[in-house]
Amino acid sequence: MSEATSVWTRLEEQIRKGRVSPAHSRTEVQNTLVRRVKALAGQRRCSAMAVGWFESRSIQQGRNQLLAHLQDEALLTICIDMDERRREIVSYSVALHGALSVGGTTWYARIDLDERSRGQGPCAHALLHAHLGVGEEGKFSPRAPLPWLHPADALDWLLATVEPAMEPPFPTPES
Amino acid sequence: MSVSTGTLWRILTEGTQLAVIYYPEAITREALAEQVELLAPEGRRVVRATDVGAAFADRDAIVMLLVTDEAGAVETLNLRRDELIDRTAPAVLFLLCDGTGEQKLREAFALASWIRGREYDPTRALPVDVEAARGDFVGATGWSPEAWLDAWRRGELADTTENNLRGHEARLLERDP
Numbered sequence: 001m002s003e004a005t006s007v008w009t010r011l012e013e014q015i016r017k018g019r020v021s022p023a024h025s026r027t028e029v030q031n032t033l034v035r036r037v038k039a040l041a042g043q044r045r046c047s048a049m050a051v052g053w054f055e056s057r058s059i060q061q062g063r064n065q066l067l068a069h070l071q072d073e074a075l076l077t078i079c080i081d082m083d084e085r086r087r088e089i090v091s092y093s094v095a096l097h098g099a100l101s102v103g104g105t106t107w108y109a110r111i112d113l114d115e116r117s118r119g120q121g122p123c124a125h126a127l128l129h130a131h132l133g134v135g136e137e138g139k140f141s142p143r144a145p146l147p148w149l150h151p152a153d154a155l156d157w158l159l160a161t162v163e164p165a166m167e168p169p170f171p172t173p174e175s
Numbered sequence: 176m177s178v179s180t181g182t183l184w185r186i187l188t189e190g191t192q193l194a195v196i197y198y199p200e201a202i203t204r205e206a207l208a209e210q211v212e213l214l215a216p217e218g219r220r221v222v223r224a225t226d227v228g229a230a231f232a233d234r235d236a237i238v239m240l241l242v243t244d245e246a247g248a249v250e251t252l253n254l255r256r257d258e259l260i261d262r263t264a265p266a267v268l269f270l271l272c273d274g275t276g277e278q279k280l281r282e283a284f285a286l287a288s289w290i291r292g293r294e295y296d297p298t299r300a301l302p303v304d305v306e307a308a309r310g311d312f313v314g315a316t317g318w319s320p321e322a323w324l325d326a327w328r329r330g331e332l333a334d335t336t337e338n339n340l341r342g343h344e345a346r347l348l349e350r351d352p
Binding site: 031048049053054055058090093095097108115116137138 | 203207297343
Protein backbone atom coordinates (compact mmCIF):
# COMPACT_ATOMS: atom_id res chain seq x y z
CA MET A 1 0.00 0.00 0.00
CA SER A 2 1.44 3.38 -0.97
CA GLU A 3 1.81 6.18 1.60
CA ALA A 4 -0.72 8.32 -0.27
CA THR A 5 -3.29 5.54 -0.29
CA SER A 6 -2.87 4.84 3.40
CA VAL A 7 -3.73 8.45 4.33
CA TRP A 8 -7.19 8.08 2.80
CA THR A 9 -7.67 4.60 4.17
CA ARG A 10 -6.75 5.80 7.67
CA LEU A 11 -9.14 8.72 7.31
CA GLU A 12 -11.93 6.34 6.35
CA GLU A 13 -11.14 4.11 9.31
CA GLN A 14 -11.23 7.10 11.68
CA ILE A 15 -14.67 8.05 10.36
CA ARG A 16 -15.99 4.50 10.73
CA LYS A 17 -14.93 4.58 14.39
CA GLY A 18 -16.26 8.10 15.02
CA ARG A 19 -19.75 7.36 13.75
CA VAL A 20 -20.34 4.82 16.59
CA SER A 21 -20.61 6.22 20.14
CA PRO A 22 -22.73 5.67 23.27
CA ALA A 23 -23.82 9.30 22.82
CA HIS A 24 -25.34 8.59 19.42
CA SER A 25 -28.91 8.05 20.53
CA ARG A 26 -31.62 9.73 18.54
CA THR A 27 -32.64 12.08 21.33
CA GLU A 28 -29.07 13.08 22.21
CA VAL A 29 -28.16 13.78 18.58
CA GLN A 30 -31.42 15.67 18.17
CA ASN A 31 -30.61 17.73 21.27
CA THR A 32 -27.22 18.83 19.91
CA LEU A 33 -28.97 20.17 16.81
CA VAL A 34 -31.91 21.70 18.66
CA ARG A 35 -29.41 23.56 20.86
CA ARG A 36 -27.88 25.20 17.78
CA VAL A 37 -31.21 26.00 16.18
CA LYS A 38 -32.30 27.56 19.46
CA ALA A 39 -29.17 29.72 19.39
CA LEU A 40 -29.99 30.72 15.79
CA ALA A 41 -33.49 31.66 16.88
CA GLY A 42 -32.00 33.65 19.77
CA GLN A 43 -30.05 35.65 17.20
CA ARG A 44 -33.28 36.19 15.21
CA ARG A 45 -31.86 34.15 12.32
CA CYS A 46 -34.80 31.76 12.23
CA SER A 47 -38.23 31.32 13.77
CA ALA A 48 -38.43 30.55 17.50
CA MET A 49 -40.73 27.70 16.45
CA ALA A 50 -37.93 26.03 14.47
CA VAL A 51 -36.91 23.94 17.49
CA GLY A 52 -40.17 22.07 16.88
CA TRP A 53 -39.40 21.27 13.24
CA PHE A 54 -37.32 18.15 13.85
CA GLU A 55 -39.11 15.09 12.57
CA SER A 56 -38.03 11.57 13.42
CA ARG A 57 -39.14 8.69 11.22
CA SER A 58 -38.57 4.99 11.59
CA ILE A 59 -39.67 1.96 9.63
CA GLN A 60 -37.20 -0.73 10.55
CA GLN A 61 -36.75 -1.37 14.25
CA GLY A 62 -33.86 0.69 15.52
CA ARG A 63 -33.26 2.60 12.28
CA ASN A 64 -34.16 6.26 12.59
CA GLN A 65 -34.08 9.26 10.36
CA LEU A 66 -33.98 12.80 11.72
CA LEU A 67 -35.06 15.51 9.35
CA ALA A 68 -35.40 19.26 9.64
CA HIS A 69 -35.84 22.06 7.12
CA LEU A 70 -35.36 25.65 8.18
CA GLN A 71 -35.90 28.44 5.75
CA ASP A 72 -35.15 32.09 6.25
CA GLU A 73 -32.93 33.91 3.78
CA ALA A 74 -31.02 30.66 3.46
CA LEU A 75 -32.43 27.14 3.59
CA LEU A 76 -30.91 24.76 6.10
CA THR A 77 -31.61 21.07 5.65
CA ILE A 78 -30.46 18.36 8.05
CA CYS A 79 -31.05 14.67 7.47
CA ILE A 80 -29.47 11.93 9.58
CA ASP A 81 -29.89 8.16 9.34
CA MET A 82 -29.21 6.37 12.61
CA ASP A 83 -29.00 2.80 13.83
CA GLU A 84 -30.01 3.19 17.47
CA ARG A 85 -29.20 -0.38 18.43
CA ARG A 86 -25.60 0.10 17.30
CA ARG A 87 -25.53 3.76 18.45
CA GLU A 88 -24.35 4.55 14.95
CA ILE A 89 -24.77 7.59 12.76
CA VAL A 90 -25.07 5.69 9.48
CA SER A 91 -25.15 8.69 7.17
CA TYR A 92 -26.07 12.36 7.15
CA SER A 93 -26.43 15.44 5.01
CA VAL A 94 -26.29 18.96 6.43
CA ALA A 95 -26.86 21.55 3.72
CA LEU A 96 -27.22 25.30 3.37
CA HIS A 97 -28.59 26.97 0.24
CA GLY A 98 -28.87 30.69 -0.32
CA ALA A 99 -28.52 33.54 -2.75
CA LEU A 100 -26.07 36.43 -2.71
CA SER A 101 -27.74 39.71 -1.70
CA VAL A 102 -26.09 41.44 -4.67
CA GLY A 103 -26.81 39.80 -8.02
CA GLY A 104 -28.81 36.95 -6.59
CA THR A 105 -26.31 34.24 -7.51
CA THR A 106 -27.27 31.04 -5.73
CA TRP A 107 -24.75 29.21 -3.55
CA TYR A 108 -24.64 25.98 -1.63
CA ALA A 109 -22.56 24.44 1.13
CA ARG A 110 -23.10 20.85 2.19
CA ILE A 111 -21.44 18.14 4.25
CA ASP A 112 -22.32 14.51 3.49
CA LEU A 113 -21.49 11.38 5.41
CA ASP A 114 -22.00 8.43 3.07
CA GLU A 115 -23.23 5.15 4.47
CA ARG A 116 -20.48 3.26 2.66
CA SER A 117 -17.65 3.78 0.19
CA ARG A 118 -18.90 4.59 -3.27
CA GLY A 119 -17.72 6.18 -6.46
CA GLN A 120 -14.05 6.44 -7.31
CA GLY A 121 -12.46 5.64 -3.95
CA PRO A 122 -11.59 7.08 -0.52
CA CYS A 123 -9.51 9.96 -1.94
CA ALA A 124 -11.82 11.40 -4.63
CA HIS A 125 -14.94 10.33 -2.76
CA ALA A 126 -14.15 10.30 0.95
CA LEU A 127 -16.82 8.91 3.27
CA LEU A 128 -17.24 12.33 4.89
CA HIS A 129 -16.82 15.30 2.59
CA ALA A 130 -17.88 18.87 1.88
CA HIS A 131 -19.31 20.46 -1.25
CA LEU A 132 -19.14 24.21 -1.72
CA GLY A 133 -20.10 26.11 -4.81
CA VAL A 134 -22.18 28.67 -6.65
CA GLY A 135 -24.85 28.11 -9.25
CA GLU A 136 -26.41 24.80 -10.09
CA GLU A 137 -25.32 21.82 -8.03
CA GLY A 138 -23.79 18.75 -9.60
CA LYS A 139 -22.17 20.38 -12.64
CA PHE A 140 -18.73 20.64 -11.06
CA SER A 141 -18.71 19.74 -7.42
CA PRO A 142 -15.46 18.27 -6.11
CA ARG A 143 -15.58 16.68 -2.68
CA ALA A 144 -13.26 18.02 0.01
CA PRO A 145 -12.48 15.12 2.38
CA LEU A 146 -13.09 15.72 6.07
CA PRO A 147 -12.13 13.98 9.31
CA TRP A 148 -14.95 12.70 11.53
CA LEU A 149 -17.44 15.43 12.40
CA HIS A 150 -20.61 14.98 14.43
CA PRO A 151 -23.59 16.40 12.47
CA ALA A 152 -23.78 19.28 14.96
CA ASP A 153 -20.10 20.08 14.34
CA ALA A 154 -20.78 19.93 10.60
CA LEU A 155 -23.58 22.44 11.12
CA ASP A 156 -21.22 24.68 13.11
CA TRP A 157 -18.70 24.59 10.27
CA LEU A 158 -21.27 25.42 7.61
CA LEU A 159 -22.72 28.31 9.58
CA ALA A 160 -19.32 29.77 10.47
CA THR A 161 -18.22 29.41 6.84
CA VAL A 162 -21.06 31.50 5.46
CA GLU A 163 -21.30 33.89 8.43
CA PRO A 164 -18.07 34.61 10.37
CA ALA A 165 -20.09 36.03 13.28
CA MET A 166 -21.35 32.52 13.91
CA GLU A 167 -18.06 31.10 15.05
CA PRO A 168 -18.93 28.51 17.73
CA PRO A 169 -19.67 28.26 20.54
CA PHE A 170 -22.87 30.19 20.00
CA PRO A 171 -23.97 32.42 22.84
CA THR A 172 -26.95 30.83 24.54
CA PRO A 173 -29.72 32.59 26.43
CA GLU A 174 -28.27 31.13 29.64
CA SER A 175 -24.69 32.36 29.08
CA MET B 176 -43.29 5.74 12.91
CA SER B 177 -43.09 9.48 12.70
CA VAL B 178 -42.80 11.96 15.55
CA SER B 179 -41.81 15.60 15.73
CA THR B 180 -40.23 17.82 18.36
CA GLY B 181 -43.17 20.07 17.51
CA THR B 182 -45.41 17.77 19.57
CA LEU B 183 -43.31 18.37 22.68
CA TRP B 184 -42.90 22.07 21.85
CA ARG B 185 -46.70 22.43 21.66
CA ILE B 186 -47.20 20.62 24.98
CA LEU B 187 -44.71 22.93 26.69
CA THR B 188 -45.95 26.11 25.03
CA GLU B 189 -49.71 25.76 25.19
CA GLY B 190 -51.60 26.14 28.45
CA THR B 191 -51.38 22.53 29.58
CA GLN B 192 -51.48 21.59 33.27
CA LEU B 193 -50.17 18.03 33.06
CA ALA B 194 -48.31 16.06 30.39
CA VAL B 195 -46.58 12.70 30.17
CA ILE B 196 -43.33 11.80 28.43
CA TYR B 197 -42.58 8.11 27.89
CA TYR B 198 -39.00 6.88 27.86
CA PRO B 199 -37.69 3.41 26.90
CA GLU B 200 -34.68 3.30 29.22
CA ALA B 201 -33.05 5.34 31.99
CA ILE B 202 -30.38 6.97 29.80
CA THR B 203 -33.06 8.21 27.40
CA ARG B 204 -34.99 9.80 30.29
CA GLU B 205 -32.06 12.13 30.92
CA ALA B 206 -31.81 13.05 27.23
CA LEU B 207 -35.56 13.74 27.08
CA ALA B 208 -35.34 15.88 30.23
CA GLU B 209 -32.64 17.89 28.48
CA GLN B 210 -34.91 18.19 25.45
CA VAL B 211 -37.66 19.66 27.63
CA GLU B 212 -35.17 22.28 28.86
CA LEU B 213 -34.20 23.09 25.27
CA LEU B 214 -37.76 23.35 23.95
CA ALA B 215 -39.22 25.27 26.88
CA PRO B 216 -40.49 28.74 25.93
CA GLU B 217 -38.06 31.60 26.45
CA GLY B 218 -38.33 32.98 29.98
CA ARG B 219 -40.22 30.01 31.39
CA ARG B 220 -38.50 28.39 34.37
CA VAL B 221 -37.90 24.64 34.15
CA VAL B 222 -37.27 22.66 37.32
CA ARG B 223 -36.52 19.01 38.02
CA ALA B 224 -38.26 17.28 40.91
CA THR B 225 -38.02 13.79 42.37
CA ASP B 226 -41.16 14.26 44.51
CA VAL B 227 -44.60 14.35 42.88
CA GLY B 228 -45.60 17.01 45.40
CA ALA B 229 -43.67 19.58 43.34
CA ALA B 230 -46.53 19.48 40.82
CA PHE B 231 -48.77 21.18 43.38
CA ALA B 232 -46.20 23.68 44.66
CA ASP B 233 -44.52 25.47 41.77
CA ARG B 234 -47.40 26.42 39.48
CA ASP B 235 -45.62 28.83 37.15
CA ALA B 236 -42.67 26.63 36.21
CA ILE B 237 -42.46 23.61 33.95
CA VAL B 238 -41.95 20.94 36.59
CA MET B 239 -40.33 17.73 35.38
CA LEU B 240 -41.39 14.88 37.65
CA LEU B 241 -38.49 12.42 37.57
CA VAL B 242 -39.74 10.12 40.29
CA THR B 243 -38.72 6.64 41.38
CA ASP B 244 -42.21 5.46 42.31
CA GLU B 245 -43.98 6.17 39.03
CA ALA B 246 -47.12 4.19 39.89
CA GLY B 247 -47.42 6.11 43.15
CA ALA B 248 -47.01 9.41 41.31
CA VAL B 249 -49.80 8.51 38.87
CA GLU B 250 -52.07 7.61 41.81
CA THR B 251 -51.34 10.90 43.56
CA LEU B 252 -51.92 12.98 40.42
CA ASN B 253 -55.15 11.11 39.74
CA LEU B 254 -56.49 11.72 43.26
CA ARG B 255 -55.43 15.38 43.36
CA ARG B 256 -55.91 16.39 39.71
CA ASP B 257 -58.34 19.18 40.66
CA GLU B 258 -55.41 20.89 42.39
CA LEU B 259 -53.56 21.11 39.06
CA ILE B 260 -56.21 23.23 37.34
CA ASP B 261 -54.59 26.60 38.07
CA ARG B 262 -51.12 25.63 36.88
CA THR B 263 -49.86 28.11 34.26
CA ALA B 264 -47.16 25.71 33.01
CA PRO B 265 -47.27 21.94 32.75
CA ALA B 266 -46.09 19.41 35.26
CA VAL B 267 -44.41 16.77 33.08
CA LEU B 268 -44.44 13.23 34.41
CA PHE B 269 -41.81 10.86 32.98
CA LEU B 270 -43.00 7.26 32.71
CA LEU B 271 -41.03 4.19 31.68
CA CYS B 272 -42.56 2.50 28.61
CA ASP B 273 -44.56 -0.54 29.77
CA GLY B 274 -43.56 0.17 33.37
CA THR B 275 -45.71 0.17 36.50
CA GLY B 276 -46.51 3.88 36.08
CA GLU B 277 -47.88 3.41 32.59
CA GLN B 278 -49.88 0.41 33.74
CA LYS B 279 -51.36 2.49 36.58
CA LEU B 280 -52.21 5.27 34.14
CA ARG B 281 -54.16 2.83 31.95
CA GLU B 282 -56.25 1.98 35.01
CA ALA B 283 -56.77 5.64 36.00
CA PHE B 284 -59.36 6.34 33.30
CA ALA B 285 -60.16 9.92 34.27
CA LEU B 286 -56.52 10.99 34.40
CA ALA B 287 -55.70 9.10 31.20
CA SER B 288 -58.57 10.84 29.45
CA TRP B 289 -57.50 14.24 30.80
CA ILE B 290 -53.95 14.00 29.43
CA ARG B 291 -54.93 12.59 26.03
CA GLY B 292 -53.14 14.64 23.38
CA ARG B 293 -50.59 15.79 25.93
CA GLU B 294 -48.36 12.74 25.70
CA TYR B 295 -44.95 12.59 24.01
CA ASP B 296 -43.76 9.13 23.13
CA PRO B 297 -40.89 9.32 20.66
CA THR B 298 -40.33 5.57 20.47
CA ARG B 299 -43.91 4.44 19.95
CA ALA B 300 -45.47 6.87 17.51
CA LEU B 301 -47.90 6.13 14.70
CA PRO B 302 -46.46 3.84 12.02
CA VAL B 303 -45.45 5.20 8.63
CA ASP B 304 -47.45 3.74 5.73
CA VAL B 305 -44.48 2.04 4.05
CA GLU B 306 -46.30 0.95 0.89
CA ALA B 307 -47.70 4.44 0.33
CA ALA B 308 -44.25 5.94 0.92
CA ARG B 309 -42.66 3.48 -1.53
CA GLY B 310 -45.38 4.33 -4.05
CA ASP B 311 -44.61 8.03 -3.65
CA PHE B 312 -40.92 7.28 -4.19
CA VAL B 313 -41.62 5.40 -7.43
CA GLY B 314 -43.95 8.19 -8.52
CA ALA B 315 -41.25 10.80 -7.97
CA THR B 316 -38.28 8.93 -9.45
CA GLY B 317 -39.69 6.20 -11.69
CA TRP B 318 -37.54 3.71 -9.78
CA SER B 319 -37.99 1.52 -6.75
CA PRO B 320 -35.92 2.57 -3.71
CA GLU B 321 -33.64 -0.45 -4.26
CA ALA B 322 -33.05 0.28 -7.97
CA TRP B 323 -32.45 3.95 -7.23
CA LEU B 324 -29.95 3.07 -4.48
CA ASP B 325 -28.08 0.69 -6.80
CA ALA B 326 -27.55 3.52 -9.29
CA TRP B 327 -26.69 5.97 -6.51
CA ARG B 328 -24.11 3.63 -4.99
CA ARG B 329 -22.50 3.07 -8.40
CA GLY B 330 -22.06 6.84 -8.68
CA GLU B 331 -24.37 7.12 -11.69
CA LEU B 332 -26.54 9.89 -10.25
CA ALA B 333 -25.50 13.53 -9.75
CA ASP B 334 -24.14 14.29 -6.29
CA THR B 335 -26.66 17.02 -5.42
CA THR B 336 -28.48 17.88 -2.20
CA GLU B 337 -31.72 16.65 -3.75
CA ASN B 338 -30.22 13.28 -4.60
CA ASN B 339 -28.53 12.95 -1.21
CA LEU B 340 -31.88 13.52 0.49
CA ARG B 341 -33.45 11.06 -1.96
CA GLY B 342 -30.75 8.60 -0.90
CA HIS B 343 -31.68 8.98 2.77
CA GLU B 344 -35.33 8.41 1.84
CA ALA B 345 -34.48 5.34 -0.24
CA ARG B 346 -32.44 3.81 2.57
CA LEU B 347 -35.35 4.30 4.95
CA LEU B 348 -37.66 2.50 2.52
CA GLU B 349 -35.18 -0.13 1.32
CA ARG B 350 -36.21 -3.76 1.82
CA ASP B 351 -33.66 -6.15 3.33
CA PRO B 352 -30.70 -3.74 3.23
